[in-house]
Amino acid sequence: xxxxxxxxxxxxxxxxxxxxxxxxxxxxxxxxxxxxxxxxxxxxxxxxxxxxxxxxxxxxxxxxxxxxxxxxxxxxxxxxxxxxxxxxxxxxxxxxxxxxxxxxxxxxxxxxxxxxxxxxxxxxxxxxxxxxxxxxxxxxxxxxxxxxxxxxxxxxxxxxxxxxxxxxxxxxxxxxxxxxxxxxxxxxxxxxxxxxxxxxxxxxxxxxxxxxxxxxxxxxxxxxxxxxxxxxxxxxxxxxxxxxxxxxxxxxxxxxxxxxxxxxxxxxxxxxxxxxxxxxxxxxxxxxxxxxxxxxxxxxxxxxxxxxxxxxxx
Numbered sequence: 001x002x003x004x005x006x007x008x009x010x011x012x013x014x015x016x017x018x019x020x021x022x023x024x025x026x027x028x029x030x031x032x033x034x035x036x037x038x039x040x041x042x043x044x045x046x047x048x049x050x051x052x053x054x055x056x057x058x059x060x061x062x063x064x065x066x067x068x069x070x071x072x073x074x075x076x077x078x079x080x081x082x083x084x085x086x087x088x089x090x091x092x093x094x095x096x097x098x099x100x101x102x103x104x105x106x107x108x109x110x111x112x113x114x115x116x117x118x119x120x121x122x123x124x125x126x127x128x129x130x131x132x133x134x135x136x137x138x139x140x141x142x143x144x145x146x147x148x149x150x151x152x153x154x155x156x157x158x159x160x161x162x163x164x165x166x167x168x169x170x171x172x173x174x175x176x177x178x179x180x181x182x183x184x185x186x187x188x189x190x191x192x193x194x195x196x197x198x199x200x201x202x203x204x205x206x207x208x209x210x211x212x213x214x215x216x217x218x219x220x221x222x223x224x225x226x227x228x229x230x231x232x233x234x235x236x237x238x239x240x241x242x243x244x245x246x247x248x249x250x251x252x253x254x255x256x257x258x259x260x261x262x263x264x265x266x267x268x269x270x271x272x273x274x275x276x277x278x279x280x281x282x283x284x285x286x287x288x289x290x291x292x293x294x295x296x297x298x299x300x301x302x303x304x305x306x307x308x309x310x311x312x313x314x
Contacts, residue, residue: 027308037300044294048104055097056085060262065092071280087282089271095282098268099290105264106294109179110245116183117244118237121190126229128191129198130221136195143188151185155247158184159256174259182247186240193236197229231309239302242295249291265291 028034047054058064069092073080080087086095128139146154162177201207202225210220245265251257252266253273263271265287272284 024308028304031304033300034304037297037304040293041297041301044103044290044297045107047100048107051097051100051104055094055100056083057094057097059093059098059101067092071275071283073280074282086286087280089268089283090275090280095286098263099265099287102263102265102268102287103290103294105258105262106245106248106266106291109175109182109248109258109264110241112179113182113186113244113248114237114240116179117186117240118190118233120183121187122194122226122233124187125191125194126198126221126226129195130202130217130225139191140195143191146185146188149185151182152247152250154185155181155251156254156256157181159251163256178248178251178257181251182244186244189236189240190233193232194229197232198225201225201228235302235306235309238305239299242298242302245291245298246295 028038052058069081069084069088070090072084072088074087075082075085077087084094084096086099088094089098124139128136158181159177162181163174166174166177198221206224207220210224215224248257248264249266249269252264253270255270257266258264268287269284269291272280272282272287275281275283
């Protein structure tokens with residue numbers, strides 16, 4: 001009696017293996033611009049997160065600062081010192097170390113503001129698109145009102161109100177007020193984007209089938225509709241990180257951002273701006289270049305992700 005052996009079944013692939021075989025990783029490997037932007041962004045994030053370990057000096061330790069080292073030019077210039085690769089500021093702080101510590105604060109505020117904006121905007125957009133009717137009309141009118149004001153003015157208003165209400169606030173509360181000030185003007189784009197996608201998804205067969213079998217509307221929104229509308233949200237969140245960082249830098253440059261005891265890149269640019277025309281250009285140029293590198297690399301990654309998730313461009 002002849003027996004035919006059953007064909008061997010391929011071993012199931014893990015999530016990481018499926019990602020490496022997917023279209024997104026293929027698009028990333030064949031996009032030199034995306035790879036370069038990812039390397040720059042990863043390097044900036046690494047240096048900022050691990051600033052206490054990679055920085056040659058602690059720029060905020062008053063015991064290590066010396067006014068005799070103030071306004072030293074970069075190491076490759078005459079009168080420069082090898083101890084300070086990018087020079088020092090008016091207080092003798094190492095510019096390179098200050099960049100790492102300042103970028104950490106800018107990235108922290110930027111990412112936190114985007115997470116708050118995304119949480120509020122996605123929730124309201126999902127509710128607006130799925131519920132419809134008066135709920136949809138009310139949420140969209142609120143969005144229209146928010147869009148009528150520039151985001152920087154909203155941030156200035158909220159930050160000013162927060163400082164007036166809590167004049168002696170701790171640094172943690174000051175950071176919280178700043179994050180809310182930035183995120184309050186950013187949730188509208190998430191809400192409108194998710195609402196548009198939800199209006200399309202709620203009329204599809206899988207949503208109708210879930211309604212027929214008696215699945216609760218909240219469960220349908222969270223378990224079925226939400227995963228299918230997150231593609232545009234991820235692209236928008238990536239681009240909004242750069243916008244939030246620039247907004248924080250703008251507020252800090254105007255003197256209403258993070259506390260002076262924890263300066264961000266915007267604060268460093270504002271400090272260096274006072275010495276720009278007196279010859280100490282490095283005090284403001286290098287923080288500005290760091291801010292441009294972070295924002296540009298994140299924007300380039302957002303542009304690549306938008307094209308990678310667009311099925312028409314595959």
